[in-house]
Amino acid sequence: MSADNDKRVRLDVKRSGALALVQDAGRLGVRHLGVTQGGAADWVSLGWANWLLGNAPDAPGLEITMGAGLTLKVGQAGTLALCGADLAATLDGEALLPGQAFAVTAGQVLKFERPVAGLRAYLAFPGGLDVAPVLGSAACTVRDGLGGLDGEGHALASGDVLTAAGNELSLRELPASAQAWQQSLTLEEGEALELALVVGAQIAEFSGDSLFRAFNRDWAVDGRADRMGVRLTGPRLERDGAGMVSEGIPLGAVQVPADGQPIILLNDRQTIGGYPRLGALTPLACAQLAQCVPGTRVRLAAVTPGQARQDHLAALAAWQA
């Protein structure tokens, strides 16, 4: 190892906790091989964590779901950044709030406990995490056995070592828009989170009553939620029409299986499938949904593809500065 490499911040995994995965923008351009997209479920928070260090927004970082005792010991000092969920993180026992870059020194212990606001935290490293990409991405997809630290899709485990790809820093502060995103992870009591949805052609097959209920009733995020999909529970949606031939599934697709309860498909979804769909959440709404703990109330809100695109480009533009 060169002297330069020796200076890159390094963390040793002492305890793996619930689910911690290396993620970036995802594995794009290979879905025709049956390979799932993967990537940070809340890509906005990964983007801001990278922003704080001066990285590209999609540089590989660590996605930490739930916390659950993930314990990282600093092997080599340096600077890290944390965004997304508040998972009651501590550095040597001192509370560490998301939305900031922070220095760590050798021997310190970084620990994540339980969701206080949101579900997924993102830890960024200078230059990103040092991970060899597989099919163009470091994204760890456990089901496909691709990506992550060893390239074979293993979630973070005790004994793993996380090393930054670089040691150059260009520290930045979060702008107001990012702070608003951070704050949106905490809902007011009784408030439903509005999720933008682009309506799809198959929506015509749902009954009028079902369509009314789909957009005018609150839904609850079910406990059956992971990186593949999130179930919503609420009024039963009914659809007329013949069985479908399986076809490609976009990110955020709102599928309605026979039980009438929607499943919103996220980053690790299968590439093709045959359930009818209301449409698809926008990528921004997918990032919001990825932060919802079970029981969170959500409301579907139709947007035009044009509006969705404008909002999306505005979010990306924040990182061009």
Place this chain on the structure above:
Amino acid sequence: MAGGNSHERGSSPQLRLETVGMDSLIIRLFDRIEESNMAWILAADGALREAFGTALVDLVPSYTTLLLHYDVAALEEGEVRARIQAALENLAPQSGQQGQLHEVPVWYDDSVGPELAPIAARLGISVEALIARHGAHDYCVFALGFAPGFAFMGVLEEALTTPRLKTPRQKIAPGSVGIADRQAAIYPSRSPGGWNILGRTPITLFGRNEAGEPSSRFMPGDRVRFVSVSREEFVRLGGDVTPLEERA
């Protein structure tokens, strides 16, 4: 779009574009699953890849459709629709046998194919006859999905139509050869699944190529022929004889 071609069975496509998300469209060419669809789907796949270049994020062909995921930073939906229309305006089906023919050795045995005997019994034929009929047909690879390298193949002889298991298995061993409805498939890796398992192949469906990158043995448009082999041949080819329930 080009009209019917007398050399092609089945129908010529009717192009329909459906918005399915902020950055994705379904390009619908057919309503029904037919082997003759694939020559058109593959032609459309090639034309669209060329027309979109770097503005294409992903293009996912299936039985009757292609899902086109485009870069919203480069294009807005109106331009995307116009570009698809232009690319597919004079589409002609790919002629001849495009794609590779793969011969897939299969050890058909109760221990690795628990539905072999029940399906034969239901059809009132011997297990040997079922094996012969399963292998009598070259299957077309329609789509890859479900898992890396998992190929949806068809169309199975109508008499062999078999519904999926009522309760899917939690784990299925890699290489398991199955049927469901009028489809055939091979599980490339250990996974849950509800297909009827008839046997096991020793070949790898998804692995690292010479460059060390993961790649799929089958591609849409390829054809697959199942060839029955003995237990000895299966083992010689590297097959694992551990029974399905234990291996999985």
